Amino acid sequence: xxxxxxxxxxxxxxxxxxxxxxxxxVIRDILDLKxxxxxxxxxxxxxxxxxxxxxxxxxxxxxxxxxEGKQITTIEGLGNEENPHPVQQAWVEEIVPQCGYxxxxxxxxxxxxxxxxxxxxxxxxxxxxTNVCRCATxxxxxxxxxxxxxxxxxxxxNIDVQNS
Amino acid sequence: MSKKKxxxxxFLVRGGLGSIGVLAVGTYVFRNPIRRGIAGAIDxxxxxxxxxxxxxxxxxxVTSENNIILHSPKVEMGQGTFTGLAQMxxxxxxxxxxxxxxxxxxxxxxxxDGFATxxxxxxxxxxxxxxxxxxxxxxxxxxxxxxxxxISAENLSISNGxxxxxxxTMTYAEAVKDVTEWEIPDTPALKDIKAYKFIGKPIPRVDxxxxxxxxxxxxxxxxxxDMLYGAVVRxxxxxxxxxxADTLKAESMPGVxxxxxxxxxxxxxxxxxxxxxxxxxxxxxxxxxxxxWQTSDIEAMIAVGKGExxxxxxxxSAKDILEDSEDTIISEYKSPIGxxxxxxxxxxxxxxxxxKATIMMSTQVVKITRDEIADRIxxxxxxxxxxxxxxxxxxxxxxxxxxxxxxxxxxKAVGKPVKCFFSRTEEFQNDTxxxxxxxxxxxxxxxxxxxxAIEHNVSSGDVAWGSPMLPGILEHxxxxxxxxxxxxMIQYGEIPNYRTISWxxxxxxxxxxxxxxxxxxxxxxxxxxxxxxxxxxxKNPIEFRLAQIQDDDRGFRLKEVIKAAEEKSGYTDEVVxxxxxxxxxxxxxxxxxxxxxxxxxxxxxxxxxxxxxxxxPGLAVNPDQVRAQCEGAIIMGMSASMFExxxxxxxxxxxxxxxxxxxxxxxxxxxxxxxxxxxxxxVPGAVGEPPLGPIGAxxxxxxxxxxxxxxxxxxxxxx
Numbered sequence: 001x002x003x004x005x006x007x008x009x010x011x012x013x014x015x016x017x018x019x020x021x022x023x024x025x026v027i028r029d030i031l032d033l034k035x036x037x038x039x040x041x042x043x044x045x046x047x048x049x050x051x052x053x054x055x056x057x058x059x060x061x062x063x064x065x066x067x068e069g070k071q072i073t074t075i076e077g078l079g080n081e082e083n084p085h086p087v088q089q090a091w092v093e094e095i096v097p098q099c100g101y102x103x104x105x106x107x108x109x110x111x112x113x114x115x116x117x118x119x120x121x122x123x124x125x126x127x128x129x130t131n132v133c134r135c136a137t138x139x140x141x142x143x144x145x146x147x148x149x150x151x152x153x154x155x156x157x158n159i160d161v162q163n164s
Numbered sequence: 165m166s167k168k169k170x171x172x173x174x175f176l177v178r179g180g181l182g183s184i185g186v187l188a189v190g191t192y193v194f195r196n197p198i199r200r201g202i203a204g205a206i207d208x209x210x211x212x213x214x215x216x217x218x219x220x221x222x223x224x225x226v227t228s229e230n231n232i233i234l235h236s237p238k239v240e241m242g243q244g245t246f247t248g249l250a251q252m253x254x255x256x257x258x259x260x261x262x263x264x265x266x267x268x269x270x271x272x273x274x275x276x277d278g279f280a281t282x283x284x285x286x287x288x289x290x291x292x293x294x295x296x297x298x299x300x301x302x303x304x305x306x307x308x309x310x311x312x313x314x315i316s317a318e319n320l321s322i323s324n325g326x327x328x329x330x331x332x333t334m335t336y337a338e339a340v341k342d343v344t345e346w347e348i349p350d351t352p353a354l355k356d357i358k359a360y361k362f363i364g365k366p367i368p369r370v371d372x373x374x375x376x377x378x379x380x381x382x383x384x385x386x387x388x389x390d391m392l393y394g395a396v397v398r399x400x401x402x403x404x405x406x407x408x409a410d411t412l413k414a415e416s417m418p419g420v421x422x423x424x425x426x427x428x429x430x431x432x433x434x435x436x437x438x439x440x441x442x443x444x445x446x447x448x449x450x451x452x453x454x455x456x457w458q459t460s461d462i463e464a465m466i467a468v469g470k471g472e473x474x475x476x477x478x479x480x481s482a483k484d485i486l487e488d489s490e491d492t493i494i495s496e497y498k499s500p501i502g503x504x505x506x507x508x509x510x511x512x513x514x515x516x517x518x519x520k521a522t523i524m525m526s527t528q529v530v531k532i533t534r535d536e537i538a539d540r541i542x543x544x545x546x547x548x549x550x551x552x553x554x555x556x557x558x559x560x561x562x563x564x565x566x567x568x569x570x571x572x573x574x575x576k577a578v579g580k581p582v583k584c585f586f587s588r589t590e591e592f593q594n595d596t597x598x599x600x601x602x603x604x605x606x607x608x609x610x611x612x613x614x615x616x617a618i619e620h621n622v623s624s625g626d627v628a629w630g631s632p633m634l635p636g637i638l639e640h641x642x643x644x645x646x647x648x649x650x651x652x653m654i655q656y657g658e659i660p661n662y663r664t665i666s667w668x669x670x671x672x673x674x675x676x677x678x679x680x681x682x683x684x685x686x687x688x689x690x691x692x693x694x695x696x697x698x699x700x701x702x703k704n705p706i707e708f709r710l711a712q713i714q715d716d717d718r719g720f721r722l723k724e725v726i727k728a729a730e731e732k733s734g735y736t737d738e739v740v741x742x743x744x745x746x747x748x749x750x751x752x753x754x755x756x757x758x759x760x761x762x763x764x765x766x767x768x769x770x771x772x773x774x775x776x777x778x779x780x781p782g783l784a785v786n787p788d789q790v791r792a793q794c795e796g797a798i799i800m801g802m803s804a805s806m807f808e809x810x811x812x813x814x815x816x817x818x819x820x821x822x823x824x825x826x827x828x829x830x831x832x833x834x835x836x837x838x839x840x841x842x843x844x845x846x847v848p849g850a851v852g853e854p855p856l857g858p859i860g861a862x863x864x865x866x867x868x869x870x871x872x873x874x875x876x877x878x879x880x881x882x883x
Contacts, residue, residue, distance in 0.1 A: 017418060018438065025437045029393075034385040035378020037556070039507045040588040044822040047507050075378035084376075091376045095368050095788060098796055099242030100375030101382060101507045101556030126831040132822050134506050134557045135242045136799035138833040140792070 005067045007031060008077025019065030024048045026064050027074060035075035035104045039132070046131030049105040050074045056112035075104035078111060086155065087111045090148035098135035106131050110145050118156075119149050222273045223297055224253070226305070230325050230337040232259055235269035237277040238286040239528060240371060241558030242796075243852045244789035245286040247369045249294060251362040251785055252287075256298035256355065259325040259336075261362060266370055268552040271534045276550075281528045282563055282677065284753050284850035287785055291848050292354075299352045307349065309339035357783070357846070366788030371554065381554040383526035384585060386513040392421055394574040394584030395444035396431040398594050401815035402673045404451035406430070417443040424577045431570060433578050441587070456815035457672055462501070465669055468604040468621040473665045477653045480661030485617040486606045493607050495696060497689035499878040501810035501817070502598030502678055503825060504591075508556020511585030514571035516541055521548045521572060526555040527565040540569045541576050560677030564596060592820040597810060598678035599625025599648070599671060603689035613701035615659045615712060620690055623667035624648035625675035627682060647676075651683030651857055652690065655722060655751050657714030673817065679797075680853035683752050684804055684860060688878060691748035691861035696874065704737060705747050705865070706730050721844045722749065722756040725778040728840045733760035733776035739870060743773060746866025750857030753850035755781045759798070759858040763866035768882055770867055772802060774836040779855055782845035790851050794839045797855040803828035805860030806880050826879075 004013040007027075014030065027036050027050070036059060039047030043061035050059050051073040052066075079085030084092065087110050097103045106129065113120060113128045120128065125145055133141070225233040234253050240246040246266040254264050269275035302322070309327045310317035313334055320327040325336045357363070374381055397409065409430040411423045419439030424431045430449055434440035486492045512525035514537075521543055527533050530550045538548040555562060567586065575582040586594070602623040610616040627647025645668050654662040678684075698708035710726060713719045726749050729735070735745050742764050749758040762774040777794050784790045807826040810817050819825045864875045873882070 021436070021438045029437060032387070033378075034380035037382075037507070038384060038509070038585075040822055042588065042821055044588075045507060080377055081373055088376050092368070092372060095372060095792065097242075097369070097372065097375035098244070098792060099507075099555060099557045100371065103375055104378050107376070122835065129830045132505075132507065132827060132829060134504075134559065134800070134827075136796040136803065136828065136833075137792070138799055138828075138830045139795045139837050142830065142833065 001065065003064055003068055005069065006071045008073060016064050020063045022060050023050075023062040023064050023067060023072075024059040027059060027072075033074050033076050037101055037104060039102065039105075044132075045102070045105075046109060047102045047105040049108040049131065051108060051112060054112065054115060056109045073108075075108060078107065085111060086151035087114065087144075087148040089151055090144040093147060094140045094144040096137050096140040096144050098137055102131060102133045103137075106133065106141055110148060113145075114149055114152055118152055120145065222269065222275055224301055226336050226340045228337050230335040231263045231265055232257060232325070232336075234264060234266045235273055235275050236266050237269050237275045238290070239268055239281045239530075239552050239555055239558070240266075241281070241526075241528070241555035241562075243286070243558075243793065244369060244786060245281070246371055247367060247789060248287045248785040248848075249290060250370050251365070251367055252291070252294050253298045255360040255362050256295045257302050257325070258322040261367055261370070263325055264370065268554075270549055270551040271530050272546075272549040276530050276534075278531045280563055281558070282560060284755075284852040284854065287848045288782075288850065295354050296351050299354060300348060303349045303352050304346055305336050305339050307347070308343050309334050312339060363785050364783065364787070367786055369789065382508050382556045383511060383513070383524060383553045384508055384556065386524035386553060386583065388513060388515055388581035391513065391581040391583055392433050392435065392578060393437045393440040394431055394433050394571060394582045395440040396429050396570050396574075396584060397444055397447050397449045398429070398586070398590045399451055400593055401451065401453045402457050402812065402817065403455065403815075404453050407450040407452050409447050409449040411447050413446040413448075414443040417446065419443070422578050423447075424574055426573060429570060431574050431584070433574050433582055453815055455672075457812050458814070459812045462600060462671060462812055465671065466600050466602045466623050466625065468496075468602050468623045468667055470623070471667050471669055473621075473667050475663060476649055476666050477662065477664035479659075479663075480617070482617040482619045482661040482663040485661055486608055486619055489608050491608055493696065493700060495605050495693055495874075495876060497603040497605070497692060497876045499601045499685035499688065500808070501600045501812075502804055502808055503595050503810055504557070504559050504561035504598075504678060505822065505825060505827065506557025506559055506561050509586040509588065509591050510562065510565065510567045511583070512565075512568040512571040513581060513583040514568065514575040515581035516572050516576040517579075519543070519547060521575075522551060523548065523568050523572060524551045524553055525565065525568050525571075526553050526558075526562055527568070528555070528558050528560070528562040529565060533565050533568050536566055537568050537572045541572050559679040560681075561596065563677045588822075589820040592810075592825065593817050594674075595817070596674040596676035597817070598684075598804075599627060599669075599675035601648075601682070601685040601689075603686070605689060605693040607693065607697050609697065609701050613703055615656070615697055617661035618654055618659055618697075619663045619665070620652055620654060620686075621665045621667065622649060622652045622682070622686060622689070623669060624682060624685070625669050625671040627675065627677060647681040649686065650681040651750055651752055652686035654690070655749075656694075656709065656712040657716070657719060658712040679800065680752065680856040683750060683853060683857045684801060685878065687748065687750040687857040688805060688860035688864065691750065691858060692864050692874070692876065695746070695748075695861070695865040695868065699868075706735060709749065718751065718754070718756075721780050721842070722751055724842055724844055725749065725756045725758040725780050728778035728842060729758035729760050729776050732778065732838060732840050733762070735760050737869065744866045744869035746862045746864065746869065748858035748861035748865060750854070752854040752857055755779060755850040755854035757854045757857055759855075759862045761859065761862035761866050763863055763870065765867075765870060765882065770806060770863065770880060770882065772832070772834045772863060774838070775834050775859065775862070776838045776840070777855055778840040778842065780842040780844050781851045781854070782847050782849035783843055784841055784851075785848050787841055790841055791839045793851050794855040795837050797853070798837060798859050799828055799833055801856040801859035802832065802863065805863060805878050806832070809879050
């Protein structure tokens with residue numbers, strides 16, 4: 001079947017034999033973006049988290065046929081070294097990663113959280129960020145999430161100043 | 165630590181390393197015999213650096229952009245070793261951190277650790293040799309620059325990899341260009357610690373940006389042209405032996421390229437990951453299972469008193485005193501089977517050709533993996549190149565990685581590169597588990613309320629034994645499993661009579677190294693029992709411990725971390741605002757660590773609000789990464805102590821997925837983790853594992869102060 005969607009701002013159109021193929025393998029193996037990680041294949045760990053139409057979803061359990069006409073953002077599209085997303089900027093400032101494998105999933109989940117809730121409390125973070133990190137970098141992640149919220153607020157304040 | 169200097173001999177020089185390399189240098193470094201490594205392992209539980217002694221070794225490359233590539237013989241699994249090594253090299257090479265690029269040495273480069281990356285010893289064992297290598301290389305290049313510039317070497321200063329005199333400058337890259345023969349100078353004196361710009365500073369990780377921006381770097385990210393995808397049917401039951409498989413249905417599944425049936429497994433090769441998995445799922449494999457094990461069978465096996473005891477520590481006559489007294493206090497502690505649960509599944513990308521093979525994978529044991537694969541596919545070891553990648557978690561799970569064999573066998577069968585990984589279910593069912601333990605502790609107080617005699621009996625499944633890293637001969641010499649008793653010895657040397665006895669069990673499923681080996685469970689048992697004795701003696705648990713630590717260097721460092729944790733946490737025996745504190749301390753690979761956990765009970769669950777951690781790892785090459793290791797180890801230790809448990813049901817290890825295998829996550833993370841670093845030793849010591857020790861007992865001891873209930877079994881449960 002033919003599937004069309006927008007990946008990190010670029011239109012993609014692919015012929016996929018099996019519409020039930022999990023999105024993660026299309027992203028990783030066909031489109032060769034390796035930042036989205038495989039952890040469990042059952043939506044239990046969150047390593048494969050990316051955005052579909054702005055929502056954080058676990059791509060290991062999301063069939064490719066559901067993305068027709070949708071916008072997908074992966075860690076590669078969130079930001080880059082020259083132009084980092086505030087979440088990535090905060091992750092760098094707090095030196096969060098250890099082994100690093102689960103980190104893209106956490107950053108994608110965090111970016112989606114901050115879109116909906118610009119200033120999450122600790123409790124909000126506990127409820128929204130349910131990914132698994134075996135190095136247990138949670139302590140710095142929590143700091144980085146609050147820091148990212150601050151950075152977002154600074155950016156928004158600057159935009160307000162420019163608009164006034 | 166090697167005292168041997170780098171020998172004076174011609175360097176290996178090669179050019180044409182593609183666009184980045186203008187020169188690679190290698191040398192023979194310390195022919196440290198494996199004998200020394202074994203002696204070190206027996207003495208301290210340390211994993212030594214065992215360099216390749218037979219071939220020139222490539223350590224550094226100077227690139228045309230005047231950067232330095234360090235080929236690390238140790239792998240990066242999150243512990244921060246690449247950053248520490250880069251700091252050490254940069255300081256002696258006199259280049260900036262931005263000029264340092266660290267890569268994994270592949271096995272063909274010769275710079276391969278013959279032992280492993282593990283045991284919290286990567287930095288400490290390379291502390292002297294890496295700096296000596298870097299200093300030697302610096303002087304070697306300076307001599308070439310001097311010739312080219314026509315200025316004597318002593319008149320050349322260096323800054324950021326650029327030589328300068330009052331007249332001209334020359335970069336390292338310019339100095340090394342077109343030099344075909346090198347003379348290695350005598351090993352220069354190392355700089356004074358105070359002269360270092362990077363060592364001892366909280367430098368950001370060298371892999372930080374790659375890990376934040378999603379750069380491909382792990383075994384699972386590896387690709388090769390024309391790559392196919394493999395899947396292997398793995399057993400679900402303990403001890404299952406592969407008999408045969410009906411693959412008829414799988415053969416006609418979409419995308420299937422080939423089915424491979426071997427004596428010990430059956431696998432499928434397909435055009436995509438999903439097609440490989442779908443085909444695998446319809447293979448009907450037959451297994452021979454001798455017995456359907458249950459958790460109760462395993463618990464019965466692991467009881468103290470069964471099997472053969474080995475006395476591994478003895479002072480005075482603890483046995484007689486404890487047997488003869490009616491006042492002997494006896495307690496039993498337990499810990500469950502633990503899973504590694506690292507996020508990146510095991511696997512490999514293999515490309516086997518007629519006379520060579522390339523294997524890209526996450527592994528902690530490069531040499532052993534290379535030799536095992538070569539043996540299985542009928543090549544010589546030097547025809548197999550293991551290209552280590554960054555690890556999506558190690559924790560000991562990758563201290564034996566025979567999974568590379570299966571990818572290699574599949575690749576050989578199809579003549580193309582094949583990538584083959586475990587599913588998550590397969591990871592949980594085929595893990596090399598942290599063995600369950602059973603502990604019986606006995607103690608007796610004297611008239612002054614101090615410990616007259618104490619005895620720790622620990623029964624554990626094998627940890628070190630069965631690992632291909634340790635020669636079988638050790639097993640006969642030692643008897644007891646050195647991994648299992650790590651952290652199990654009595655560290656209070658002023659006690660007149662003490663004894664530690666290790667009861668060794670071979671369990672029917674694979675048990676092996678799990679971050680800190682026996683430390684977690686042993687410290688939970690011993691330090692909880694110390695708390696019981698302190699309470700029986702009606703003494704403050706910290707003063708009780710301090711009074712029984714001996715006055716040598718090890719004792720001094722242990723006392724200092726205990727006092728620091730007490731002071732920083734404001735430790736009190738009292739329950740304040742519904743919160744209580746618990747204390748515990750351990751010494752692991754010569755690194756003492758003391759922790760105080762501040763705990764309350766909410767909705768009948770244990771909640772850890774704050775952990776204060778004082779640790780003395782010696783010289784901290786990167787204090788920020790030492791802190792990061794403490795923070796992570798504390799939460800991982802909480803996870804294992806409070807939540808994690810594998811069961812055995814009808815022969816299957818279960819659960820097989822995150823969630824049901826309950827772990828600490830964001831929700832359980834203490835709001836405050838206060839790390840105090842002491843550095844009462846001039847050299848770097850162990851970091852990655854020691855801070856995992858005290859947390860279980862610290863939490864349990866706090867729960868006792870809150871509830872009066874002594875929790876003697878991990879995971880800790882109130883009801």
